[in-house]
Amino acid sequence: MRRLRVLAGAAAASWLFSFGAGAAGTDSDIPTPYLPSTTVAVDEMLRFADVGPADLVVDLGSGDGRVVIAAARGYGARGLGIELDPKLVEEGKANAQQAGVADRVTFRHGDVLVADYRDATVVTLYLLPNLVDKLKPRLLELRPGTRIVAHDYGFSDWKPDRRIVISKTYLLYVVPARVAGKWRLHFSRPEGERVYEFDLAQQYQEIHGGARVAGGYLPAFEARLSGDRIAFVLVDNGVSYRFEGRVQGSALLMEGTVRSGVGRNLDTGAWRATRVVPGSSEG
Amino acid sequence: MRRETSTGHRSPVTGHTSIVIGLWLVPLLCAVATHSVGAQDEGLKPAVPYVPTPQVTVDEMLRIANVGPQDFVLDLGSGDGRIVITAARKFGARGLGVDLDSSLVAEADGNARESGVESRVRFLEQDLFDTDLGQATVIATYLLPFAMLKLRPRLLQLKPGTRIVSHDFDLGDWRPDRMTYVRKNVFLWVVPAQVAGRWQARLRIPPIERHLELELTQRYQELSAHARLNGVPAQVWEATLAGDRLSFVVVDTTDRENEASLYFEGKVSGGVIEGELIRGVGATRSVTGWRAVRGQL
Numbered sequence A: 001m002r003r004l005r006v007l008a009g010a011a012a013a014s015w016l017f018s019f020g021a022g023a024a025g026t027d028s029d030i031p032t033p034y035l036p037s038t039t040v041a042v043d044e045m046l047r048f049a050d051v052g053p054a055d056l057v058v059d060l061g062s063g064d065g066r067v068v069i070a071a072a073r074g075y076g077a078r079g080l081g082i083e084l085d086p087k088l089v090e091e092g093k094a095n096a097q098q099a100g101v102a103d104r105v106t107f108r109h110g111d112v113l114v115a116d117y118r119d120a121t122v123v124t125l126y127l128l129p130n131l132v133d134k135l136k137p138r139l140l141e142l143r144p145g146t147r148i149v150a151h152d153y154g155f156s157d158w159k160p161d162r163r164i165v166i167s168k169t170y171l172l173y174v175v176p177a178r179v180a181g182k183w184r185l186h187f188s189r190p191e192g193e194r195v196y197e198f199d200l201a202q203q204y205q206e207i208h209g210g211a212r213v214a215g216g217y218l219p220a221f222e223a224r225l226s227g228d229r230i231a232f233v234l235v236d237n238g239v240s241y242r243f244e245g246r247v248q249g250s251a252l253l254m255e256g257t258v259r260s261g262v263g264r265n266l267d268t269g270a271w272r273a274t275r276v277v278p279g280s281s282e283g
Numbered sequence B: 001m002r003r004e005t006s007t008g009h010r011s012p013v014t015g016h017t018s019i020v021i022g023l024w025l026v027p028l029l030c031a032v033a034t035h036s037v038g039a040q041d042e043g044l045k046p047a048v049p050y051v052p053t054p055q056v057t058v059d060e061m062l063r064i065a066n067v068g069p070q071d072f073v074l075d076l077g078s079g080d081g082r083i084v085i086t087a088a089r090k091f092g093a094r095g096l097g098v099d100l101d102s103s104l105v106a107e108a109d110g111n112a113r114e115s116g117v118e119s120r121v122r123f124l125e126q127d128l129f130d131t132d133l134g135q136a137t138v139i140a141t142y143l144l145p146f147a148m149l150k151l152r153p154r155l156l157q158l159k160p161g162t163r164i165v166s167h168d169f170d171l172g173d174w175r176p177d178r179m180t181y182v183r184k185n186v187f188l189w190v191v192p193a194q195v196a197g198r199w200q201a202r203l204r205i206p207p208i209e210r211h212l213e214l215e216l217t218q219r220y221q222e223l224s225a226h227a228r229l230n231g232v233p234a235q236v237w238e239a240t241l242a243g244d245r246l247s248f249v250v251v252d253t254t255d256r257e258n259e260a261s262l263y264f265e266g267k268v269s270g271g272v273i274e275g276e277l278i279r280g281v282g283a284t285r286s287v288t289g290w291r292a293v294r295g296q297l
Helices: A002-010 A014-022 A039-048 A066-075 A086-099 A129-139 B003-008 B019-041 B055-064 B082-091 B102-115 B145-156
Strands: A056-060 A078-083 A105-109 A122-125 A147-151 A162-166 A168-174 A181-189 A192-203 A206-213 A216-219 A221-226 A229-236 A239-247 A253-260 A267-278 B072-076 B094-099 B121-125 B138-141 B163-167 B178-182 B184-190 B197-203 B210-219 B222-229 B232-242 B245-252 B260-269 B272-279 B286-294
Touching (some): A039 A168, A056 A066, A066 A086, A066 A105, A122 A129, A181 A253, A206 A221, A221 B178, A239 A267, B055 B163, B082 B094, B082 B121, B210 B286
Parallel strands (some): A056 A078, A078 A105, B094 B121
Antiparallel strands (some): A206 A216, B222 B232, B245 B260
């Protein structure tokens, strides 16, 4: 499957195709060719990631530096480019100087698989699928809410949070908080506080679970996770409760507001959940 | 999934065939109903079962339709009136419910008075297929698939932006614009504007004016589009239609040194599309208006 994707993707650019075909036997050793993103592609990646002045944009495989330079010049962001080819690193530095953003962007010579970029708020990548998948474990360690934008090639089993097609395919992934496990969920209701045993299973940003209550199980409907933001609906005794909240940094606590009713009959209360037993999450 | 309805809710309504029996009958009636399409043509009324919608689902339907005080909610097959009454009581809307069963219409009237919303809602003993749908901004339905499909052409003729909400049963290949699952599937459709055909626009983008020719084909709200920019074929991306709101992206390669995406957003009104055009992103972003008309300039 992955083999096919390399070839199918590579077929788009004929010289890439010869690369892919030549390396058919050793999937993992395909060298990453340098194929600069077009102006429109750089624009779309930064727009899609909703880059702003508060962001640190890290480009993995930064080439001549065009992505981080555009992020600094067009959006007031800071940038870090990581590039294996030392000549391109020098070129990136010179281009940043020329663009007048040398104080806001840095370039580092190094291997994207071992580089440290843990302060990133946005990661951009344009790499072949085998390398994208190898980066995944470290990307998932980034702060929840960090946006990852890939173009053309995404992860083989992590579904994007959003996808757009404008000449090329752009994929946006938001690093999910780790919420799998058993939680004790407290929430206030007009008739007093309630406590549920609340279970969550997780695969990347996809979550499902529910609350164990005396004599039954309440499935969590419309359960969503985006970075550190979580939302789900529980229906108890004919009333729906809409939970929205944030997962705290430690991932041992989440809290937020719970709404019951609709329209004018909306009651708002607070909820918090503490993790009793951590679960294993594939992702 | 169906069984939980029978245990989850005590209907405020009494005097109806037990909900449990009603629910067991649904699959059976679906089959009967399918067979009775032929009979219907000979003047026989198909059997339409009365299955009250659980309150949680009523709330969810009105919530995803974003009902507000400006809305007029029409419920086709209004039963004991709970959808229209909830729309008035919890969302401040006005509404009309139609039902073939005169005893249910009387009961709905009674329930409206009890809820204190009788000045804002009405119930009529009337066939939904004889009802003027044009007065509604939101239409609620809970009809078996054959009836949904029979209704569909009329729904598509409604004013663009009219919302339709249903649960359990959808509108066939007209895909919902939104769907949620809270115990039951709830579907929302927004009636799309009719945009199929050729459109022309002059775009005021310095330094040179661009001429856009746009050809749209449409299947419900799904669009496929082809464009020419100054006579050169240009691909159209991310074309979406929500009610009378159209948006799409064209990559402007007129100036090879200065390529950028053109983001179009506009409101469709008869033979005119008018709105905002953004060129580029970030610091080089520029905004102008654009206006397209049908056919040739």
